[in-house]
Amino acid sequence: MEFLNKFILGDCEKVLEGLPDESVDLIFTSPPYADQRKSIYGGIKPDKYVEWFLPKAKQFKRVLKPGGSFILNIKERVVNGERHTYVIDLILKMRQQGWLWTEEYVWHKKNSYPGKWPNRFRDNWERLIQFNKQKKFKMFQETVMVPVGDWAKNRLANLSETDKIRDESKVGSGFGKNVSNWKNRKMVYPTNVLHMATECANRKHSAVFPVTLPAWFIKLFTEQGDVVLDPFVGSGTTAVAAIELGRNYIGIDINAEYIEISRKRTSQIQIRLPNVAESQTEFETILN
Amino acid sequence: MEFLNKFILGDCEKVLEGLPDESVDLIFTSPPYADQRKSIYGGIKPDKYVEWFLPKAKQFKRVLKPGGSFILNIKERVVNGERHTYVIDLILKMRQQGWLWTEEYVWHKKNSYPGKWPNRFRDNWERLIQFNKQKKFKMFQETVMVPVGDWAKNRLANLSETDKIRDESKVGSGFGKNVSNWKNRKMVYPTNVLHMATECANRKHSAVFPVTLPAWFIKLFTEQGDVVLDPFVGSGTTAVAAIELGRNYIGIDINAEYIEISRKRTSQIQIRLPNVAESQTEFETILN
DNA sequence: TTCAAGTATGAATCCCTTT
DNA sequence: CAAAGGGATTCATACTTGA
Numbered sequence: 001m002e003f004l005n006k007f008i009l010g011d012c013e014k015v016l017e018g019l020p021d022e023s024v025d026l027i028f029t030s031p032p033y034a035d036q037r038k039s040i041y042g043g044i045k046p047d048k049y050v051e052w053f054l055p056k057a058k059q060f061k062r063v064l065k066p067g068g069s070f071i072l073n074i075k076e077r078v079v080n081g082e083r084h085t086y087v088i089d090l091i092l093k094m095r096q097q098g099w100l101w102t103e104e105y106v107w108h109k110k111n112s113y114p115g116k117w118p119n120r121f122r123d124n125w126e127r128l129i130q131f132n133k134q135k136k137f138k139m140f141q142e143t144v145m146v147p148v149g150d151w152a153k154n155r156l157a158n159l160s161e162t163d164k165i166r167d168e169s170k171v172g173s174g175f176g177k178n179v180s181n182w183k184n185r186k187m188v189y190p191t192n193v194l195h196m197a198t199e200c201a202n203r204k205h206s207a208v209f210p211v212t213l214p215a216w217f218i219k220l221f222t223e224q225g226d227v228v229l230d231p232f233v234g235s236g237t238t239a240v241a242a243i244e245l246g247r248n249y250i251g252i253d254i255n256a257e258y259i260e261i262s263r264k265r266t267s268q269i270q271i272r273l274p275n276v277a278e279s280q281t282e283f284e285t286i287l288n
Numbered sequence: 289m290e291f292l293n294k295f296i297l298g299d300c301e302k303v304l305e306g307l308p309d310e311s312v313d314l315i316f317t318s319p320p321y322a323d324q325r326k327s328i329y330g331g332i333k334p335d336k337y338v339e340w341f342l343p344k345a346k347q348f349k350r351v352l353k354p355g356g357s358f359i360l361n362i363k364e365r366v367v368n369g370e371r372h373t374y375v376i377d378l379i380l381k382m383r384q385q386g387w388l389w390t391e392e393y394v395w396h397k398k399n400s401y402p403g404k405w406p407n408r409f410r411d412n413w414e415r416l417i418q419f420n421k422q423k424k425f426k427m428f429q430e431t432v433m434v435p436v437g438d439w440a441k442n443r444l445a446n447l448s449e450t451d452k453i454r455d456e457s458k459v460g461s462g463f464g465k466n467v468s469n470w471k472n473r474k475m476v477y478p479t480n481v482l483h484m485a486t487e488c489a490n491r492k493h494s495a496v497f498p499v500t501l502p503a504w505f506i507k508l509f510t511e512q513g514d515v516v517l518d519p520f521v522g523s524g525t526t527a528v529a530a531i532e533l534g535r536n537y538i539g540i541d542i543n544a545e546y547i548e549i550s551r552k553r554t555s556q557i558q559i560r561l562p563n564v565a566e567s568q569t570e571f572e573t574i575l576n
Numbered sequence: 577t578t579c580a581a582g583t584a585t586g587a588a589t590c591c592c593t594t595t
Numbered sequence: 596c597a598a599a600g601g602g603a604t605t606c607a608t609a610c611t612t613g614a
Contacts, residue, residue: 081423082388088376100370106394106413108481116477119427124479125394135369139407148606188606189404191412193396324587366589401588402605410606411588485608486586496587 004227007239007251007262012231015252016059024063024250025138025226028214028238030073034086046079049086050093056231057094063229067138069221070099070131073107073209081119087127099131103192107213110197128194128217143219145187208234215241222247236262240269292515295527295539295550300519303540304347312351312538313426313514316502316526318361322374328543334367337374338381344519345382351517355426357509358387358419361395361497369407375415382419390425391418391480395501398485416482416505431507433475496522503529510535524550528557 008015031053034046044052060070076087091101105128112124196212214237218228224246230238233251235258242249243266253259296303319341322334332340348358364375379389393416400412487498502525506516512534518526521539523546530537531554541547 082390083392085380085383085389088379091376092373095373101373102370103408104371106396108394108396112479116429119423119425120391120480121429121477122479124481135407137407141404141409189409191400191410192408193412318587321587363587365587369590397607399586399607399609401586402607403588403590404604405589406591408589414587487608 003250004248005250007233007236007253007259007266009254009256009259010252011254012252013056013059016056016063016231019063019250021062022065023227024229025065025068025222026218027060027064027068027070027229027231028073028217029071029230029232030208030234031232033075034077034084046077046084046086050089053090054093054097057090057097057099060229060231061097061099061133064133066133067136068133069102069137069139069217071105071217071221072129072131073126073213074129075123075126078120087129091129094131099133100135101129102132102137103130104128105130105192105194107194107196107209110195112198128213138221138223140220140223141189144190144216146190148186148188209237211237211241211244213241214238215245218242218245218247233262234258236265239266243269291538292536293538295521295524295541295547295554297542297544297547298540299542300540301344301347304344304351304519307351307538309350310353311515312517313353313356313510314506315348315352315356315358315517315519316361316505317359317518317520318496318522319520321363322365322372323367324365328546334365334372334374338377341378342381342385345378345385345387348517348519349385349387349421352421354421355424356421357390357425357427357505359393359505359509360417360419361414361501362417363411363414366408375417379417386421387419388421388423389417390420392416393418393480393482395482395484395497398483400486416501426509426511428508428511429477432478432504434478436474436476497525499525499529499532501529502526503533506530506533506535521550522546524553527554531557 003019032044034044034049064070074087074090076083076085078084095101107126107128109124109126112122115122194213194216196210198210214228214230218241222228222245225248227248227250228238228242229250229252231252233239233253236251239249239251239262251259251262253262291307320329320332322337323331325331352358362375362378364371364373366372383389395414395416397412397414400410403410482501482504484498484500486496502516502518506529510516513536515536515538516526516530517538517540519540521527521541524539527537527539527550539547539550541550
């Protein structure tokens, strides 16, 4: 496939026309929010947002595999003192398009932009809306398990004498190993609330979300060698996550500068990372 | 006003007809979610939810003062593998009714219901949707300021892996019992993400949300002596918060057993609390 | 009295069986 | 064939118990 592991300059609606049906396992994207980033994207008016987005969503649906997922990172702007309705309008319209509104994850941003307003507090969360084409879809819940809650810490902090003895007698090795084994076993499934700090790096290209955010969903909804699409790839964060996890990426953006940044950024990563060699062989196998 | 500081048995839609226009400063409520709590409320079908709720919302709008706020605690159920749209439908319809959709707070529940499903994780958050009648409304931001603790410096500086994923423990709403410990700390404004556990104790009456939740909004949107209405008062949690903060309450519920529980619960509080005396004089002043 | 360990229980959801 | 019902799954919290 000629699109694989490339950044393509252009309007994703047009570009995707060249992509075959059902060729993508996961779409993860953070489109320009209405009227935001005017200088770069031209600024879509909130009232026009849904009609601007819908034809693109139609293409997304076409290129997504039946068991694939679409994760949309979005948040409604405040317009005239009110939250604008373009996000919920979009959900309703996309359902009419045939999408299933499977779930809504919340990204709790721990460090939000500072500021003070008379009628609201700082906005500290964003939506991560999951759409699917069918009720059954690929999901690998074990890949995102998290260590168990506080009681595990307590347990580790005060290991009782009997615990120590038991461990010694059983295995004979240092109890550190046992503890780690036990720790590994004690993983629990996460919830639909994600806790991640925003990345306050690079002022040039506003890093919209941290690499850990697409990485979490890529692990959850794809396997090694799968294809991850970001039709508004911006500075390439989704692609970075995909590469690091041994997935193929397709990055599209209408802005040439962003495409350039993404290319530079990912090339650096491919050099830097130790596991690139093995990842690349995987890529080559798939590409051939 | 004959309704003040009472629990009234009946359908709030009918009961409120007896309340004058613009007589309430804050409406805080958690209505029965669609198809939930069948045994108590009869269970409203998800598809009928909006049409069931709208005439009640109309009464709410009538009795609310121009500068008052309406906080609606709600969450969409999963129906046939999909999030149902009754919540976002309701937002759109209420806007047609003349409400402004000012803001949506997120309540991050620290202890969610356990369970495992092939297509989703545990639901760990609920919506707290703020509606207003006009752009300008009463808001006292200083009353809910949060102390900046060591967590701000240390935790945010070097986030551990678990920290990134798991919830922080102390950020919260700042309404904890040991706030006095933080007196010397610097205070900052909170965000629109609230951190509270559900109340899993108290076997007699299952309080769905903790007292701290209505308390937070009561402090934020009302002053001493103001009137707080909960049209689905359940076990009286909103009223408890109102009493503790020296506000007047109006509690309505269609279920006689709940009304009884609420009456008992609040009478106990009035006896127990040390600051009741002063609160009551205030009430009397207002009542006369 | 304090602290650690044990235990009960929630605004749940899926899936399969029964009516 | 739609609607209703029951079993299995699972974890943070706070109350209870015991040393």
